[in-house]
Amino acid sequence: MYDFRPDAAQAPAERYRELLGAADALTADEPDAVANMANVAALLWEFLPDLNWAGFYRIAPAKRENASELVLGPFVGRPACIRIPLGSGVCGAAAQSGATQLVADVNAFPGHIACDAASRSELVVPVLRDGQVIAVIDCDSPSPARFSQVDAEGIEALAALLATRI
Numbered sequence: 813m814y815d816f817r818p819d820a821a822q823a824p825a826e827r828y829r830e831l832l833g834a835a836d837a838l839t840a841d842e843p844d845a846v847a848n849m850a851n852v853a854a855l856l857w858e859f860l861p862d863l864n865w866a867g868f869y870r871i872a873p874a875k876r877e878n879a880s881e882l883v884l885g886p887f888v889g890r891p892a893c894i895r896i897p898l899g900s901g902v903c904g905a906a907a908q909s910g911a912t913q914l915v916a917d918v919n920a921f922p923g924h925i926a927c928d929a930a931s932r933s934e935l936v937v938p939v940l941r942d943g944q945v946i947a948v949i950d951c952d953s954p955s956p957a958r959f960s961q962v963d964a965e966g967i968e969a970l971a972a973l974l975a976t977r978i
């Protein structure tokens with residue numbers, strides 16, 4: 813049994829140090845990408861307050877065209893859109909640009925895809941391996957402007973840790 817108990821009074825940067833340590837411990841010796849993404853989605857949910865969705869989209873072959881798109885991976889939250897074209901919505905923007913998307917108000921983001929109508933703000937961080945985006949980590953919150961630069965840097969560190977483990 814793994815019993816990670818985040819401290820509610822913790823400063824965000826300290827919270828991310830512990831989240832990273834837990835993610836490292838759970839994924840270091842495990843070669844299965846799905847297992848690692850599933851456990852990290854659970855950790856995001858346990859460690860980060862005020863989320864309504866946390867999980868992964870992976871770059872995968874598109875169903876019909878000879879192209880790639882984002883395909884839903886392990887997550888915690890309500891059932892979500894399964895396939896997202898590169899460049900669409902916040903996740904597609906992160907995947908196409910390779911840059912973190914920190915969105916204070918999802919309703920002001922052109923093309924935002926509302927998988928859960930409760931979402932008000934969103935943080936999407938690309939996972940890069942050998943310079944290529946292989947997945948994105950998506951965190952949604954029901955509160956406007958929930959995510960800060962500390963969150964962006966914390967999830968970017970997590971993405972770097974996971975680059976060769978998912």
Ligand code: SME
Nearest residue numbers: 892901902903924925927
């Ligand atoms: N809102 C995202 C779609 C994924 S869900 O939030 C889980 C987007 O605009 O890309």
